[in-house]
Amino acid sequence: xxxxxxxxxxxxxxxxxxxxxxxxxxxxxxxxxxxxxxxxxxxxxxxxxxxxxxxxxxxxxxxxxxxxxxxxxxxxxxxxxxxxxxxxxxxxxxxxxxxxxxxxxxxxxxxxxxxxxxxxxxxxxxxxxxxxxxxxxxxxxxxxxxxxxxxxxxxxxxxxxxxxxxxxxxxxxxxxxxxxxxxxxxxxxxxxxxxx
Numbered sequence: 001x002x003x004x005x006x007x008x009x010x011x012x013x014x015x016x017x018x019x020x021x022x023x024x025x026x027x028x029x030x031x032x033x034x035x036x037x038x039x040x041x042x043x044x045x046x047x048x049x050x051x052x053x054x055x056x057x058x059x060x061x062x063x064x065x066x067x068x069x070x071x072x073x074x075x076x077x078x079x080x081x082x083x084x085x086x087x088x089x090x091x092x093x094x095x096x097x098x099x100x101x102x103x104x105x106x107x108x109x110x111x112x113x114x115x116x117x118x119x120x121x122x123x124x125x126x127x128x129x130x131x132x133x134x135x136x137x138x139x140x141x142x143x144x145x146x147x148x149x150x151x152x153x154x155x156x157x158x159x160x161x162x163x164x165x166x167x168x169x170x171x172x173x174x175x176x177x178x179x180x181x182x183x184x185x186x187x188x189x190x191x192x193x194x195x196x
Contacts, residue, residue: 031079036163038190040088040170045192047088051104051175054078055158058180066112073117073135074106076177077159081105081131083121086190092116092175093143093186105131107142114184116143116175145177145184155181163188 037050056078076082081103090097093116101121108114117139119129129137156178166172171192177184 033079034160036161038163038165038173040190040192047086047190047192049084049086049088049090049163049190051082051084051161051163053082053104053159053161054080055160056179058155058157058159062180069108070112071110072108073137074108075131075135076104076106076116077131077161081121081124082161084118089191091187091189091191092141093145095141095143096191097141097143102140103129103131103137105135105137105139107139114145114147115139116145116184116186117141118143143175143186145186148183148185149181 031054033052034055035050035052037048039048040046054077082105083101084097084104085101086097086099088099097118102118103121103124105117105119106114107117117137118141119137119139124137127137157180159177159179162174162176162178164174164176166174171190173188173190175186175188
């Protein structure tokens, strides 16, 4: 027969767990995530850059909201953080980003100019910062982006973030966000130290 003290202790633990869980909402989703990758491999080099994100749908009512974004920090993508991981220093929009893993958001200045906001992924997660809710995070890197408005040949019904390699110079390319009829871009350069 089980010990009565053990039964009482177990009941108290269960009651405490239920009390702590009250008021907490749980969202479970298995959403698709899109990845764009560049991998460089050669006799004396090996490096990779990848960006992974959820894909929100574009809605026509978003068209009139660009002006309301001024001075705000924004999520980029859908669900949990968009992430950027690089094994080599990568220059985005003239900003040199150290190798590592980053949570990625967006920042719109008071002048309406957009920047990619990169935060150390480990520090961001340890602080419990999320891409939704109050945007209290502080970017480690701000990458200026160029807005291309209403000039895309084909609108993107779902957000697409791409790393586009240059056809001639393998170390260069473009970081691009396409959503609806707009795009945000930054020139990209991967800096590789060749082994001797």
